[in-house]
Amino acid sequence: MSMRSKITKVKHNSEIIRTDIWSLSPDALVQKSILLRVAEYGKFLLPFVILVNSLWVNLESLTTTE
Numbered sequence: 001m002s003m004r005s006k007i008t009k010v011k012h013n014s015e016i017i018r019t020d021i022w023s024l025s026p027d028a029l030v031q032k033s034i035l036l037r038v039a040e041y042g043k044f045l046l047p048f049v050i051l052v053n054s055l056w057v058n059l060e061s062l063t064t065t066e
Contacts, residue, residue: 026034052059
């Protein structure tokens with residue numbers, strides 16, 4: 001029997017999901033700052049995502065240097 005036939009494939013467990021639980025307790029000022037930052041990112045990201053999705057046909061063929 002050859003060595004090749006003795007080798008078996010290792011099955012990877014794809015059901016492992018990493019979760020982190022942090023006990024954060026920001027005060028009112030930090031909470032307001034977080035909400036403002038998330039709102040600001042949302043205003044920027046929505047048009048950006050729409051732009052990238054609309055131009056994806058042209059972007060997918062580009063190399064990393066283009």
